[in-house]
Amino acid sequence: MADVVATHETIVVVGGGISGMTAAVEAAETGKNVILLERAPSLGGRVSQLYKYFPKLCHPTCGMEINLRRLRGHKRIKVLTQAEVSKIEGHAGDYKLSVTLHPRYVNDNCTACGECGQAVSAEIPNPFDYGLSRMKAAYLPSLMAYPQRYVIDPSILGTADAEKAKAACKYGAIDLDMKPETITLSAGAVVWATGWRPYDAAKIQPYGYDRFANVITSVEFERLSDPRGPTAGRVVRPSDGKEAKNVAFIQCAGSRDRNHLTHCSRICCMASLKQTTYMREHFGDEAQSTIYYIDIRAIDRFEDFYQKVQADPGVRFLKSKVANITEDEATGDVILHGVDTEGYHRYDNRHDLCVLAVGMEPSVDVRSIADVRVDASGFIELGPTDGGIFGAGCAANALDVNRSVQSATASVLRAVQVVNRVAKAEG
Amino acid sequence: MGDINRAMAEQYRNDFLKEVEANVEEGQWVKMCMQCGVCSGSCPLGPAWEHPPQEIFMMIRAGRRDEVLKSESMWMCTSCYNCIVRCPRELPITHIMHGLANYAHRLGLAPKMNPTRRFAKKFWNNLAKSGRVNEIELSVGLYFMDGFKTGIARAWAMKDIGIGMLKAKRLNPFGFLTHKGCKDKKGIHKMLKKAREIEDRRKGFTA
Amino acid sequence: MADMKIGAYVCQGCGLGERLDTKALALVAQKEGKAHVVREHEFLCNGQGVAMIQKDIDEGVNRVVIAACSRRAKTEAFGFEGVAISRVNLREQVIWAQPATDEARELTQEMAADYVRMGCAEAKKIVAPTPNAEHGTDKRVLVVGGGISGMTAALEAARAGYDVLLVEKTGVLGGYMAKLHKRVPHQEPFADPQATDIEGLVASVSQDPHITVYLNSTTTRTSGAPGRFSVDITTESGQTATENVGAIVMASGFTPYDATKLPELGYGKSRNVVDQAGLEDLARAAAAQGEPMRRPSDGKEIKSVVFVQCAGQRDATGTHLKYCSGHCCNTSMKQAMYFKEQNPSIDTAIIYTDLRTPGNGEDFYRSAQRKGVIFTKGTVASVDEDGSGSATVRFHDLILDDKTATMQGVDLVVLATGLVPNSGVNIDIPPDAADVDPAKASEHAVSVLNLTYRQGPDLPQLKYGFTDSHFICFPYETRRTGIYATGPVRRPMDITQAVEDATGAALKAIQAVENASLGRAAHPRSGDLSFPTFRREGCTQCKRCTVECPFGAIDEDEQRYPQFNESRCRRCGTCMGACPVRVISFENYSVDSVGSQIKAIDVPDEFSEKPRILLLACENDAYPALDMAGVAGHTSSAFIRTVPVRCLGSVNMIWITDALNSGYDGVMLMGCRHGDEYQCHFVKGSELASYRMSKIDDTLKNLNLEKDRVRALEVAIADIGKVPALINDYAAKIKEIGMSPFKGF
Incomplete structure (x- = not known):
C-alpha cells in the first residue's frame, strides 16, 4: 500500500456508510486530502441495505449513485476497503492510525465480469441480506458495490473452489496468497463515522426472536420488502413462505429501556411507519399493519408522514409495550399479549409476522481505539476544542439519514479547522 | 383507623401522589412510570385486575385516591416479579403493589372481604403467635373462615392433596397439639413489636 | 484549438471479444466514425491498455472513444x-x-455497432471543458442572523480561517437563545437545564478578528453569484455599506407561533396563560431579581403549573401549524424544572399526546420524572380562568379514558406553541395573490436576502415555509447555489441541532467559495467544469431559460439577454432543454452532441422488422438502473438505443422530433419522480420535462404520427427489474402499431 500518501494535513474518515462517504466527499470538495477507510469490502454501509428512505419513500441507491460519482473521480480521495483501525495515537494535527488491511484475494485487475462467481460452487450466508439468503463464496457485495470488484471469501481458501475461481479469471485478478497487512497512516484530523448496529434482538427474551421463526427485526424486514432482497420483494414469513399480510410492528424493541438501551433510537418510529407503506405497496387493501408503541416520535416535519399513515385504514396504532409473544405451533402465527393502555384493553393479537423495531447502538466501541469522550450509550460527544477526532453520524448519536449527513458535514468543518491550523503552522 | 385516613387525606390535599411517595413502600417510583403498559400485560393474573399496575400509577397521578385505595387490584399480586423484570424503567412494581395494599389496609380502606387480605392477616397472626407457622391450624382456619359448611366443602376438595402430604410427612395431623413454636416466644413478640413501632414511625402512623 | 483527432478503443474483455465481432466494430469506428486511431485490446482497463491510450493522447489524440x-x-x-x-x-x-445465444448475435452486434457510431458522433461534438474565466474569488462568508445558528456559523467559519460578515437585524447578538433562562442539556448526564453561556458566545463572536458584526442592519440588496456576491448592508438609520462576499449563510431563525390564535386555551384572555417564550421571560426576570417566579396577574406565589404540548401544532385540520416543532417536549420539561428548582413542591404537569425526546432526550425525560414532573397523556380542550387568576384545564385523559378530566386551581398555564420559520418572501406565491393560506405562508413576508435574482428575492421554500431541500441525502442543497439556510428556518430544530446544522452550513459555504474560485460546479455535478453558453445572435429573448432554471441561476442583462452566472449554475441543462431556438449549450453536452448521436445510428428499412427505439435516460437514476439490470442479468429488447442525459429537464424537444424524422419508430424518456415527493436531483428538471412532454401530442399530430410513438416514464434507480420490462412493453407496443413511415427519408 505504498501508494497511500498521508500527511498532517490529511483527513482520515473511518467508516464508509452514508456519514463517512458524505464526510469524504464534502472534505475533498473543500480541497482537502482524504483517506476513507471501510471495514467491509464495499462502501455504502447500512443504508444501502434499506429498501426505501422515509419520508420520501425514495431509494438509498439514488443518493448513493451521486455520492459515488462525486467520490469515484475525485483525485483527493483514496478509498481503502476491508480496512480496520485498531489504534489512534497522537494529538490534533498529528495522529498515527494503525490500520489492518484484510485481504480481498482479488486485485485491481478485476473487471467485475463475474466469471469467478460462476466457477465457484460453495455458498455462504449473504451479510447484505442479514444472512436471509446465501451467495457464492466469490461475490460482488451488491449491484452498487464500490469498489466494483469481486471478493473471495476466506472460507474457500485452500479448497478446489478457490482454484476454480482463480482459473476462471482471465485477467489475473485473483491472488490467493494475499495476506493481512498492517499500515500506519498519518492524519491531521479524524472523522469517526463507524455508524450503528441493530441491537441484538435475542436479548429481548419475551419477544422470542431467537425462538420464533416469524419474529424478525426491522432491518430484516427491509430486505424482505426489497425486490432485490432474498425473497425478491415478496413479504413472506420465514417459517413457511406464506405471505405476511397481517404484520405487527413493535416499537422500542431494545430502546428506551433500562434493561437494554437507555436512549431513544430516534429512527424506529419513522422506520415502522415507513414499513407500513411497504405493506400497502405489496398487499393493497389486504394489508394489515399494527404498530405497538409508547410514543410515536415522528418529530418535526415527519409529522406529515405520521398523519398520512394514520389515515391509512390498514394501519392500526396501539399504545402498548407488548408484554410477550407466543407462537401458535400449528400455524406458525405469532400471538402478541399485552394491554392497550389507552383505556385499559387487554389483547392477545394474532399476526402472521412480527417485526421488532430494534434500537441503534454504536457499531464500534471507540474508547478502546482512541481517546475520545463518549456518553453513557457509547456515542461520541464533541470533545474539548483541542481534540482532532470527531464523531459523525450514528457514531455520534442516534440519527436518521438526513441528520447523519448534517452531522458528517459539521464534523468535516471541525476537521478542516484542524488541518488548516496545521497548514498555517507549517507555512 | 378512620381518623388516620382523614388525617392523611387532609395532609395531602389534592396530592395523592405525594401521599403515596411519603407513605407507600417504594412509592417514590410511581412518578417514573411512562405508561408503556408492559407490566399490565405481563401479569399472569392479568384479566383478574380491575386496574392493572400502569393504570393504578396513572390513577395515583390523577388523584383518584379512593378508587385506588379501595381497589381489589393490588391485592392480586402474587409476587411473580414478571413486571419488575420487564419494566423498562426498572420500577419495583411488585413492591409498590404490596406497599399500596398495606397502606390501604392500614388506613382501613382495603376491601374487608378481600381473600388475599384475609389470608395475609390469618397467616400473620398465626406466625406472630409462636414465631413459627402452625400449618394445620392455618389450613383449617383458612378453610373454615367462611363458616362450617363451606369449610367442609373446601377441605373435602383438597383431601387428595392433604393425604398426599400426610404420606410424604409434609403435614403433621397432630399439629394442633404438638406445635411448638420457636424457643423464645417472648423475644419474638418483643422484636415484632419493636419492628412495628419503627415502621409506624417511619410511615407516620404514630400519633 | 488543435485539430480534432479521435482515438477509438474497443475492448475485448469481460466477454466482449466472444460475444461481439470487435474487429467489425473497430471498422465501424474507422469508416463511419472517422476515428483517426482505432485499436482493439483484450483488456483495456488494465495498466497496459490504459498506457496504450495515454500514449496515443500524448501523440495527439484529443477525443477518446x-x-x-x-x-x-x-x-x-x-x-x-x-x-x-x-x-x-x-x-x-x-x-x-x-x-x-447464437440467434441473438446479429441484433447484439447491430446494437454494439450503433453505439460505436454514437460514441464517435458524440466525440466529434464535445471538447474537454475548461473552467470559465469569470469566476469570482471572494472567499468571505456573509452570515445573515445573529442568533445561535448565525453566531455558530460565523465562529466555525472563522475558526477555519475565513473572514465573516455577520448581519443582525436587532441591536444585540444572541437571538432567541439570549431570551432563554437556561437551555436543554446537550451533554452527559442530560439531567438538568444548562446555562446558555450566551454572553461567552457573544463575546467570542465580538472579539474574533475574522468576524465583522453589523448590528441593527439588514441585507437590502444581494446580487452576483458564489465567489462574487455583492451585498448592501443597511443600518436602521439608512446607511448602506456595499460588501463583496463569496457565500451566504442564511440563519434568520424563527418566530414563536402566534398564541393569540388559541383563545380556547386562554391565551390573551388570562395573563396567567403564557407561551414558552413568555415563560422564559418570567424565569429570566425572576432570576435577575433573585426572586421566585410569580403569577403574572397578581404576583401571587405559583403552586401549580400546567404545560400544554402541541398547542397549535400537529394540527391536521389546517387551522394551525401542521408540523411538530421538535423542541417543545424537551423545552417544557426544562421549564418545569425551573419550577422544581425554585421549589420542589410546586406541582408541574405536562399534558402531551406523544412525548418526543429522541436520543439522549430520554435521559432528560427520566430526569424530569425523577424531579416530580407529572406527565399525562391527553388532549387539552380548554383553559379557563375564573377571574381570581386560577385556571381550570379541561382535557381528555387518554390513559384513563376520561373525557372530562380537569386540573383545577392552576396558577400558570404554559402553551407549547412551536415555531414559524423566518423565511422571507415565498417566491412561489405571486405578490398579488389574494388569499394566502395562513398556515402555509410565512407571516413575516419581509425579504431576508433581497436577492436581485430574476426568480425572486429569497430562497425557495419547500413546505410550511421551511427552506429545506427535502433531499434526505443532501440536506444543505438549497436551490440557490452558495446560499445555505441553517437553523430553524430550514427545518424545526432545537439549539443542539442548530449548532450542528450551522457548523455544517459553514462548511458548505466555505466549500462554495473554494469551488467558485476554481470555476467548478457544486452538487450534484460537483467538480464539473462545463457551463452553459448561448449564441447571442440566435436568442429571441423568450426568457424561458431564466424562468425555468431550477436554481435561479439565470438573470437578464441590460439588453434582456440571459446572463448565466456560471457559479450559480448546477449544470443540469434545463435551460438547454427549454430553449426553443436551441442556442444554449455546454462544451461537452449540447443539442448537437446528443442530436448527432441520435442521428448516427444505422436505421434499417421499413421491411426489416427491426424497429429502432430511442431511449433518453436520466444519467442519475434510469441509466444506472439499466446498467444494474445488465449486471443482474435481465435482458431486454435489442432495438433500444440509449442516450444518457444529465437530467430529463435537459431534453430538448428537437431531439424527439429529429429522432422521429430520421426513422426511429419510438422514443422513450425515463426520468425521476416529480411532484411533492420529487426525486429529481435538479429539483424541477423532471417536472419541467413532464410539462414539456404534455405538449408532445401536438408535435406528433403535425408529423401525422401515433400518440404511442413517444412514451415518458418515471423510473427510480432501484427499478432494476422493472426497467427491462418497461422497455420490452414499449417494444411490443411499437411492434403493434407498426414501423415508422419516416424510414429512409
Whole structure:
C-alpha cells in the first residue's frame, strides 16, 4: 500500500456508510486530502441495505449513485476497503492510525465480469441480506458495490473452489496468497463515522426472536420488502413462505429501556411507519399493519408522514409495550399479549409476522481505539476544542439519514479547522 | 383507623401522589412510570385486575385516591416479579403493589372481604403467635373462615392433596397439639413489636 | 484549438471479444466514425491498455472513444485528463442486456455497432471543458442572523480561517437563545437545564478578528453569484455599506407561533396563560431579581403549573401549524424544572399526546420524572380562568379514558406553541395573490436576502415555509447555489441541532467559495467544469431559460439577454432543454452532441422488422438502473438505443422530433419522480420535462404520427427489474402499431 500518501494535513474518515462517504466527499470538495477507510469490502454501509428512505419513500441507491460519482473521480480521495483501525495515537494535527488491511484475494485487475462467481460452487450466508439468503463464496457485495470488484471469501481458501475461481479469471485478478497487512497512516484530523448496529434482538427474551421463526427485526424486514432482497420483494414469513399480510410492528424493541438501551433510537418510529407503506405497496387493501408503541416520535416535519399513515385504514396504532409473544405451533402465527393502555384493553393479537423495531447502538466501541469522550450509550460527544477526532453520524448519536449527513458535514468543518491550523503552522 | 385516613387525606390535599411517595413502600417510583403498559400485560393474573399496575400509577397521578385505595387490584399480586423484570424503567412494581395494599389496609380502606387480605392477616397472626407457622391450624382456619359448611366443602376438595402430604410427612395431623413454636416466644413478640413501632414511625402512623 | 483527432478503443474483455465481432466494430469506428486511431485490446482497463491510450493522447489524440463498459465502471482507469471522452457502453447495456445465444448475435452486434457510431458522433461534438474565466474569488462568508445558528456559523467559519460578515437585524447578538433562562442539556448526564453561556458566545463572536458584526442592519440588496456576491448592508438609520462576499449563510431563525390564535386555551384572555417564550421571560426576570417566579396577574406565589404540548401544532385540520416543532417536549420539561428548582413542591404537569425526546432526550425525560414532573397523556380542550387568576384545564385523559378530566386551581398555564420559520418572501406565491393560506405562508413576508435574482428575492421554500431541500441525502442543497439556510428556518430544530446544522452550513459555504474560485460546479455535478453558453445572435429573448432554471441561476442583462452566472449554475441543462431556438449549450453536452448521436445510428428499412427505439435516460437514476439490470442479468429488447442525459429537464424537444424524422419508430424518456415527493436531483428538471412532454401530442399530430410513438416514464434507480420490462412493453407496443413511415427519408 505504498501508494497511500498521508500527511498532517490529511483527513482520515473511518467508516464508509452514508456519514463517512458524505464526510469524504464534502472534505475533498473543500480541497482537502482524504483517506476513507471501510471495514467491509464495499462502501455504502447500512443504508444501502434499506429498501426505501422515509419520508420520501425514495431509494438509498439514488443518493448513493451521486455520492459515488462525486467520490469515484475525485483525485483527493483514496478509498481503502476491508480496512480496520485498531489504534489512534497522537494529538490534533498529528495522529498515527494503525490500520489492518484484510485481504480481498482479488486485485485491481478485476473487471467485475463475474466469471469467478460462476466457477465457484460453495455458498455462504449473504451479510447484505442479514444472512436471509446465501451467495457464492466469490461475490460482488451488491449491484452498487464500490469498489466494483469481486471478493473471495476466506472460507474457500485452500479448497478446489478457490482454484476454480482463480482459473476462471482471465485477467489475473485473483491472488490467493494475499495476506493481512498492517499500515500506519498519518492524519491531521479524524472523522469517526463507524455508524450503528441493530441491537441484538435475542436479548429481548419475551419477544422470542431467537425462538420464533416469524419474529424478525426491522432491518430484516427491509430486505424482505426489497425486490432485490432474498425473497425478491415478496413479504413472506420465514417459517413457511406464506405471505405476511397481517404484520405487527413493535416499537422500542431494545430502546428506551433500562434493561437494554437507555436512549431513544430516534429512527424506529419513522422506520415502522415507513414499513407500513411497504405493506400497502405489496398487499393493497389486504394489508394489515399494527404498530405497538409508547410514543410515536415522528418529530418535526415527519409529522406529515405520521398523519398520512394514520389515515391509512390498514394501519392500526396501539399504545402498548407488548408484554410477550407466543407462537401458535400449528400455524406458525405469532400471538402478541399485552394491554392497550389507552383505556385499559387487554389483547392477545394474532399476526402472521412480527417485526421488532430494534434500537441503534454504536457499531464500534471507540474508547478502546482512541481517546475520545463518549456518553453513557457509547456515542461520541464533541470533545474539548483541542481534540482532532470527531464523531459523525450514528457514531455520534442516534440519527436518521438526513441528520447523519448534517452531522458528517459539521464534523468535516471541525476537521478542516484542524488541518488548516496545521497548514498555517507549517507555512 | 378512620381518623388516620382523614388525617392523611387532609395532609395531602389534592396530592395523592405525594401521599403515596411519603407513605407507600417504594412509592417514590410511581412518578417514573411512562405508561408503556408492559407490566399490565405481563401479569399472569392479568384479566383478574380491575386496574392493572400502569393504570393504578396513572390513577395515583390523577388523584383518584379512593378508587385506588379501595381497589381489589393490588391485592392480586402474587409476587411473580414478571413486571419488575420487564419494566423498562426498572420500577419495583411488585413492591409498590404490596406497599399500596398495606397502606390501604392500614388506613382501613382495603376491601374487608378481600381473600388475599384475609389470608395475609390469618397467616400473620398465626406466625406472630409462636414465631413459627402452625400449618394445620392455618389450613383449617383458612378453610373454615367462611363458616362450617363451606369449610367442609373446601377441605373435602383438597383431601387428595392433604393425604398426599400426610404420606410424604409434609403435614403433621397432630399439629394442633404438638406445635411448638420457636424457643423464645417472648423475644419474638418483643422484636415484632419493636419492628412495628419503627415502621409506624417511619410511615407516620404514630400519633 | 488543435485539430480534432479521435482515438477509438474497443475492448475485448469481460466477454466482449466472444460475444461481439470487435474487429467489425473497430471498422465501424474507422469508416463511419472517422476515428483517426482505432485499436482493439483484450483488456483495456488494465495498466497496459490504459498506457496504450495515454500514449496515443500524448501523440495527439484529443477525443477518446472507449467502447467497453459503462461510464459508471472503471472511472479511475479511464479518467484521462485534458481530452474529451465518450464512453460506449458495450458491456452492461449490450452484451449483458442481450441473451448469449447464437440467434441473438446479429441484433447484439447491430446494437454494439450503433453505439460505436454514437460514441464517435458524440466525440466529434464535445471538447474537454475548461473552467470559465469569470469566476469570482471572494472567499468571505456573509452570515445573515445573529442568533445561535448565525453566531455558530460565523465562529466555525472563522475558526477555519475565513473572514465573516455577520448581519443582525436587532441591536444585540444572541437571538432567541439570549431570551432563554437556561437551555436543554446537550451533554452527559442530560439531567438538568444548562446555562446558555450566551454572553461567552457573544463575546467570542465580538472579539474574533475574522468576524465583522453589523448590528441593527439588514441585507437590502444581494446580487452576483458564489465567489462574487455583492451585498448592501443597511443600518436602521439608512446607511448602506456595499460588501463583496463569496457565500451566504442564511440563519434568520424563527418566530414563536402566534398564541393569540388559541383563545380556547386562554391565551390573551388570562395573563396567567403564557407561551414558552413568555415563560422564559418570567424565569429570566425572576432570576435577575433573585426572586421566585410569580403569577403574572397578581404576583401571587405559583403552586401549580400546567404545560400544554402541541398547542397549535400537529394540527391536521389546517387551522394551525401542521408540523411538530421538535423542541417543545424537551423545552417544557426544562421549564418545569425551573419550577422544581425554585421549589420542589410546586406541582408541574405536562399534558402531551406523544412525548418526543429522541436520543439522549430520554435521559432528560427520566430526569424530569425523577424531579416530580407529572406527565399525562391527553388532549387539552380548554383553559379557563375564573377571574381570581386560577385556571381550570379541561382535557381528555387518554390513559384513563376520561373525557372530562380537569386540573383545577392552576396558577400558570404554559402553551407549547412551536415555531414559524423566518423565511422571507415565498417566491412561489405571486405578490398579488389574494388569499394566502395562513398556515402555509410565512407571516413575516419581509425579504431576508433581497436577492436581485430574476426568480425572486429569497430562497425557495419547500413546505410550511421551511427552506429545506427535502433531499434526505443532501440536506444543505438549497436551490440557490452558495446560499445555505441553517437553523430553524430550514427545518424545526432545537439549539443542539442548530449548532450542528450551522457548523455544517459553514462548511458548505466555505466549500462554495473554494469551488467558485476554481470555476467548478457544486452538487450534484460537483467538480464539473462545463457551463452553459448561448449564441447571442440566435436568442429571441423568450426568457424561458431564466424562468425555468431550477436554481435561479439565470438573470437578464441590460439588453434582456440571459446572463448565466456560471457559479450559480448546477449544470443540469434545463435551460438547454427549454430553449426553443436551441442556442444554449455546454462544451461537452449540447443539442448537437446528443442530436448527432441520435442521428448516427444505422436505421434499417421499413421491411426489416427491426424497429429502432430511442431511449433518453436520466444519467442519475434510469441509466444506472439499466446498467444494474445488465449486471443482474435481465435482458431486454435489442432495438433500444440509449442516450444518457444529465437530467430529463435537459431534453430538448428537437431531439424527439429529429429522432422521429430520421426513422426511429419510438422514443422513450425515463426520468425521476416529480411532484411533492420529487426525486429529481435538479429539483424541477423532471417536472419541467413532464410539462414539456404534455405538449408532445401536438408535435406528433403535425408529423401525422401515433400518440404511442413517444412514451415518458418515471423510473427510480432501484427499478432494476422493472426497467427491462418497461422497455420490452414499449417494444411490443411499437411492434403493434407498426414501423415508422419516416424510414429512409
